[in-house]
Amino acid sequence: MNLIDSNSVLTIGSTAVTFFRTNHSIPDSVGICVETSQGAVVHTGDFKFDQTPVDGMHADIGKMAAIGEKGVLCLLSDSTNAERPGSTKSETEVGQGIAEVFDHAEGRIIVTTFASNVHRIQQVVQAAITTNRKLAVVGKSMLKVVKIASKLGYLDIPKDLVIEVEDVNKYKDEQVAILTTGSQGEPMSALTRMVKGAHRQITIQVSDTVIIAASAIPGNEKSVSSIVDQLHRIGADVVYGQGKVHASGHGSQDELKLMLNLMRPSFLSRFMVSIECNTHIKSLPLRLE
Numbered sequence: 438m439n440l441i442d443s444n445s446v447l448t449i450g451s452t453a454v455t456f457f458r459t460n461h462s463i464p465d466s467v468g469i470c471v472e473t474s475q476g477a478v479v480h481t482g483d484f485k486f487d488q489t490p491v492d493g494m495h496a497d498i499g500k501m502a503a504i505g506e507k508g509v510l511c512l513l514s515d516s517t518n519a520e521r522p523g524s525t526k527s528e529t530e531v532g533q534g535i536a537e538v539f540d541h542a543e544g545r546i547i548v549t550t551f552a553s554n555v556h557r558i559q560q561v562v563q564a565a566i567t568t569n570r571k572l573a574v575v576g577k578s579m580l581k582v583v584k585i586a587s588k589l590g591y592l593d594i595p596k597d598l599v600i601e602v603e604d605v606n607k608y609k610d611e612q613v614a615i616l617t618t619g620s621q622g623e624p625m626s627a628l629t630r631m632v633k634g635a636h637r638q639i640t641i642q643v644s645d646t647v648i649i650a651a652s653a654i655p656g657n658e659k660s661v662s663s664i665v666d667q668l669h670r671i672g673a674d675v676v677y678g679q680g681k682v683h684a685s686g687h688g689s690q691d692e693l694k695l696m697l698n699l700m701r702p703s704f705l706s707r708f709m710v711s712i713e714c715n716t717h718i719k720s721l722p723l724r725l726e
Contacts, residue, residue, distance in 0.1 A: 441456060443456050443457055443458035443497060443500075452471060452472060453472040454469065454471050454472070455469075455470045457497045457504070458494060458496060459481065459482060459497075460484060460485050460486060460490050460495070461484055461687075462483075462551070463686075464492060464494075464555055466482060468481045468482050468501075473510065476508045477508065478509075478511050478513070479504060479512050479513065479702070480513040481513065481514045481515050483515050483517070483686060483687055484515050484688055484696070485524075485525045485685070485689075486688060486695060487528060487529075489527045489528075489529040490527070490528065491532065491559060492556065492591075501696070501700065505699050505700045509700045509701060509702040510702065510703055512704070512706070514697070514706070514707055515688065516693065517685075517687040518685055518689045518690075518693075519690065520690075521689040521690060522689065522690050522691075523689050523690065523691055524689050524691045524692055525684060525686075525687065525688055525692065526684040526685075528556050528684055530684065531557065531650065531682060531683060531684045532560035532563065534682045535561060535648065536560075536563070536567065538564075538681075539565070539568045539570070539614070540568065543610075543611060544642065544644030545610045545611075545614070545644065546614040546615070546645075546646050547615045547628070547647045548561050548614065548615070548616050548617070548648040548650060549616075549619045549620040549648070549649055549650065550649075550683075551620060551651055552576070552578040552581070552582045552618060553582065555582065558582070558583065558586070558592060561614070562592065565614045566595065566598060568614075570611075570613055571599070571608055571614070572594075572598050572599050572616060573600050573601065573605050573615045574616050574617075575615060575618070575627045575639065576626065576627040578618055579618045605638065605639065606638075610644060617631070619631075619664070620649055620650070620651035620661075621651070621654055621657045621660060621661060622657060622664040623660070632667045633667075641668065642671075642673070645673045646674040646676065647674070647675050648682050649661070649665070649676070649677040649682070649683075650682045650683050651683055652683055
């Protein structure tokens with residue numbers, strides 16, 4: 438195991454491998470540059486160009502341009518949002534949308550998002566601090582990520598902010614926020630069990646505001662819609678949708694063009710990513726004249 442960052446240089450046999458910093462929905466994202474005798478082969482990984490990243494770590498455009506100057510044989514580029522015009526919204530804007538919901542909610546706030554999105558979790562933490570709410574974390578994967586990210590310094594959570602889920606009922610509704618798993622409507626997730634009244638500590642109430650800070654992964658639309666429908670039937674206030682409390686971690690058309698202009702590859706191989714199973718679907722390389 439070799440711990441690497443954007444400044445690492447590896448030599449594998451006679452092949453040099455370098456890295457460059459990118460922005461995505463997880464911290465420390467990097468692209469990979471493999472030097473070959475025919476030119477560099479560059480794999481972008483999942484990326485977008487976020488001008489106001491939550492952690493202040495911008496994409497290393499200068500290093501990307503330098504790689505392009507040397508000559509790129511083939512670029513393997515994220516193309517998940519290739520059909521979306523313009524640029525993808527900054528994660529910081531999502532934080533502003535979440536903060537706005539926290540400011541206006543009168544009862545409990547329940548937030549669900551991808552556990553891997555550490556930046557999104559930090560913004561939920563900040564919103565809870567600003568509105569003087571205690572935060573309960575629910576769900577195995579969410580608890581695991583919060584614990585590890587806090588230990589490694591990726592999350593800044595005051596010790597007196599977090600409470601055990603068993604203690605939620607000791608506080609007034611307006612003093613509580615709950616961060617949970619279940620953004621994809623998984624049958625056994627904490628949110629689904631809350632909605633069905635099967636969770637041991639938390640049951641959705643009419644006065645609750647539920648923020649689904651994620652979009653449905655292709656194939657999960659039915660399960661997510663079912664959860665949203667059930668929440669509305671209970672009478673909870675549901676905040677869901679790309680426009681306010683979620684932003685993609687993948688670049689749109691203008692960002693994909695920028696990557697192409699920086700790298701100027703002879704060949705392009707596009708790939709799309711399934712977040713659920715993390716598999717790459719590659720196209721045949723295209724010759725760029």
